[in-house]
Amino acid sequence: MKKRSDIRDVAARAGVSLSTVSRVLNDRTENHMRPETREKVLKAIRDLNYAPVKAAQTLRRLRTKMLGIVVPDITNLYFTLLARGIESIAFEQGFTTLICDSNHQSERETQYLDMLRSEDVEGIIFVPVGKADGNSLDAILDQGIRVVLVDRRIPNLPTVEVDNYAASFGLAEYVLNLGYRKVAYIAGPEDVSTGEDRLAGLSDALASKGLTPVAICRGDFTFESGYSCALSVLSETGVDAILAANDLMAFGALRAAEELKKSVPKDLGVAGFDHVPHVPYATFMHPELTTVEVPIYELGQKAALLLIDEKDESIKLPTKLIRGGTCREQ
Amino acid sequence: MKKRSDIRDVAARAGVSLSTVSRVLNDRTENHMRPETREKVLKAIRDLNYAPVKAAQTLRRLRTKMLGIVVPDITNLYFTLLARGIESIAFEQGFTTLICDSNHQSERETQYLDMLRSEDVEGIIFVPVGKADGNSLDAILDQGIRVVLVDRRIPNLPTVEVDNYAASFGLAEYVLNLGYRKVAYIAGPEDVSTGEDRLAGLSDALASKGLTPVAICRGDFTFESGYSCALSVLSETGVDAILAANDLMAFGALRAAEELKKSVPKDLGVAGFDHVPHVPYATFMHPELTTVEVPIYELGQKAALLLIDEKDESIKLPTKLIRGGTCREQ
DNA sequence: GTGAAAGCGCTAACAC
């Protein structure tokens, strides 16, 4: 930001006034402009390699054209794809996105929310770590910044998600129909709605067959937590299937099963939830994980659209059951 | 951005002047301020839920405190970790980062570079897709925006990288010492310095034993390209080792080997380059991939530091050879 | 069709 030419340099060089330059810049052709004037200005802009100072435009218009994204873990492909979905819409609408990775820490999350507020983003797409910081959120809402949640619910805020309850119910039903009966569940943290919905769906599916989960272990959606949950669950007698609240934990469970020499799907059925597609490493998995596909990229697009179009509604997108090979007839 | 209180509202409510509020905001305590005054202001700020308008500060200071990041693929954990490294430094120094994912398209890359310029970022950390767009880059440099490359070189621009040549040489030597002789190489695109350095290191290591590569196939650092390169290379007779310019392509090669029922490391040695650590899925790989660890997070940190401290130097960080199980004594 | 001038919210001299 130095030795930089400003709008008056351009005006001077083109021999016109500031307003004329501004009009060219903003395509304000309501009062038709003489083409040659326009050309002169354009030439001056090119000659001077002029670019408007965004801050000045923003200050004047009181619009930043920026969107914030807050996710718990950007190294998780699931959230990367979400960000890409959001960005695909934002970019074509002239919005810039600020991606914030709270790294599963709510303190960090609060810092980022405050930061986004002071950056005056026009909207925030938010995937809270757990129970979000009410104060920061209120301050944001107070200021008139719109917030859309993705894949998580908070009372009174619009959400873009899938029907986790129904999908989990369906998955559990599928697994039960394959003959598995002693089902353990690796759940998400209690303060994450998504996880609770999935747990409820599973429980109700089991209940409909007169069953209850053999064990419920609380994980935190990480590979490691899935692994250690599975280790402890597998020491309980008679578990014949482990379902997890997301794929990452299911992978952890598979790892544990492998170490304990449990054969999947014969000794043990395993299923996840999410199905992040196109993970190259995952193609090494034989068999492929049984899971539910969540259209995360599209969830991101919908969320961005809601923000940009200033709509205040919640949306649910459909899921798809992936009949992988980690659950099979016994 | 509505019904928002500004600095004069705060001043009025606290019964002080604008400058006093500004001083509190900016911790300008050079002329000691009466603590009670400070308190009054702080209270007013809290009461009004006041937050300064960033655009106004930026305009006044002519500093955006923003950094841009441009990477070819944000779904690649390698670049995600790079971004995290950058962010870790940026955040603690009060900088905001704009992450741009060019998605391997140079057109997109150019758009993002232009966007970052018009956002007036103070510096850009850049991993070009291939040969970067000279025009956009020149415009950026012209404007006094500093650019640091990571893991890639462009003449006259500072770079933070590892010694790819030496590391690749060392890896190849290691593989040759294990007894492999008929080495094929899955290279990167010709216009990426990193890949060329690695290729040169490998070639020279082979040459030092009087050997040449049995085949060289050009990939583009994706899993798919590694897979198809390996398929074609393995149809050549007598290949006993495939090295790839990055891990992702090596994974693709492993996949191909598996399909062709080649036993690794017995029939075929495989090695990669990068070693993105902590990929959960990768723990399913038995054996672990032989590769070179590149400290990408630290590269990011160094790059951010160079930008923020306005230093104009290039830096090389050390690598580490990972003796995985995909290459072994024959 | 084009120009002049006010002011977006804030910071930093400079007064007092």
Place this chain on the structure above:
DNA sequence: GTGTTAGCGCTTTCAC
């Protein structure tokens, strides 16, 4: 110690 004031670069009425 605290207040007054002049812009930062731009957009946008309102004149002409």
